[in-house]
Amino acid sequence: MRVSVTEAKGQLTELVRRAEAGDEVILTRHGHAVARLAPVTPTPDRRSRRALIEAVRASAAAKAAPGPSAARSQDFLYGDDGLPG
Template identity: 55%
Template sequence: MKVSVTEAKGQLTDLVRRAEAGEEVVLTRHNRPAVQLVRAKQILSAEERGALLDRIAVSAAAKGAGKNQDDPARSQDFLYDEDGLPG
């Protein structure tokens, strides 16, 4: 939806609700797009971030469980010579 800045002044509450719902809201100036209203990203608290990182760690550990860490398919030693320099 495109709305001129002048019209948006009287409809701001409605336009914000629409943007929060995911609708594209573009404010125009002289019939040219000037700004777009978008829903703000949710900011996680420290506790929520910690819980998310814990879930990621558990998921990563589960994906790597049972795999041999010395598996040649996982090794990149072939990229280096005996002195540890790229070969």
């Protein structure tokens, strides 16, 4: 829904309710979009963020495949004398 800033002044409460309900509310000035009303998403608390980070780390560790060290992964490009071969 598009509403001019002038009209929005008188309908702010209703526009906020509609934005909270998921409707897209665009404020316009002289026919051009200038702002959008959107619901605020709750910010997770510190413990929730920490738990999420630990879950991501555990998931990544479980997916990691064993293999050669990255420090030695390009050795095949060089000869025994250490020069490109």
